[in-house]
Amino acid sequence: MNVTVSANTLTTQDGELYYELRGRGPLVALVGAPMDADAFAPLAELLAVDHTVLTTDPRGIKRSRLDDETQVSTPELRAGDLARLLEEVDDGSAVVLGSSGGALTALALMQARPELVRAVVAHEPPVDALLEDREVYFAGTDAIIERYLAGDVVGAWKKFMVQGNIDIPDEAIEFMFGGERDPQAVKDERRWFAYELRATTRWEPDLEVLRGSRSRIVVGIGEASAGQECDLTSRALAERLGIEPVLFPGDHTGFADDPAAFVPRLGEVLARV
Secondary structure, three states, X not given: OOOOEEEEEEEEOOEEEEEEEEOOOOEEEEEOOOXXXXXXXXXXXXXXXXXXXXXXXXXXXXXXXXXXXXXXXXXXXXXXXXXXXXXXXXXXXXXXXXXXXXHHHHHHHHHHOHHHEEEEEEEOOOOHHHOOOXXXXXXXXXXXXXXXXXXXXXXXXXXXXXXXXXXXXXXXXXXXXXXXXXXXXXXXXXXXXXXXXXXXXXXXXXXXXXXOOHHHEEEEEEOOOOOOHHHHHHHHHHHHHXXXXXXXXXXXXXXXXXXXXXXXXXXXXXXXX
16 A cells, blocks of 8 residues: 655754654654664555654754764754654654664653653664673674774674674675665765764663653564574663563564564554553
8 A cells, every 4th residue: 555655854953854754643653773764664654554654864864964964873862853853743642663773762752752752662772781791792883883984894794793693694794785885875874883873872771760651661672683682682671671572573674674564563562552
């Protein structure tokens, strides 16, 4: 089913935010970091059958412009952006599904502006700061960033996959990240490595505040992500909040790889919050 997509731009004090709206019904926001609105489009199409669905490019990524392209992207800044978008849409409190860095955006929004949020589904949040061996992960991330900025793109991605315990053959990584690539994708990737990855994975949630809203928080983990870094971080967050994590179909990008399988599980989860 094809639904009408409304493409919009919201001017902010430090740039512009690109966002899209689909459908009609209770408001759902789908957010990533660095994933942009296009990555969520197939899921948004399915949800728009009976929801108003908001998707957006996070600050400095793709169509969301920053006046200062060297500005560091933190979960708090991205949560402020999302709050502005929800206020602009003005369609009541939202269910916010955040993936990866976007899950931290959603949690930061719940901390700062809980009145805007009906529920948060934090899908595989990379909260390395909650791991017992956090310093090992911090050092590993620093090394990955250093290698990328030194020009070894493929080597940086290989180290990233090793640290994340994500089993992708070297040849596949070389195919994905070597050779000729889309210039916009390369620009967004560089921004993520240089100005977003470190601030995102080192973010420490306010657990005391979030515990007060834990009945409205779902920590999601992909069924195929067992043993991966984001499986460990998600379980650490759920344990600290005193809630049970919820398994979703697929892995870290299950919502994008097979949205038709993801939507029924999401519906079941939201019916309980």
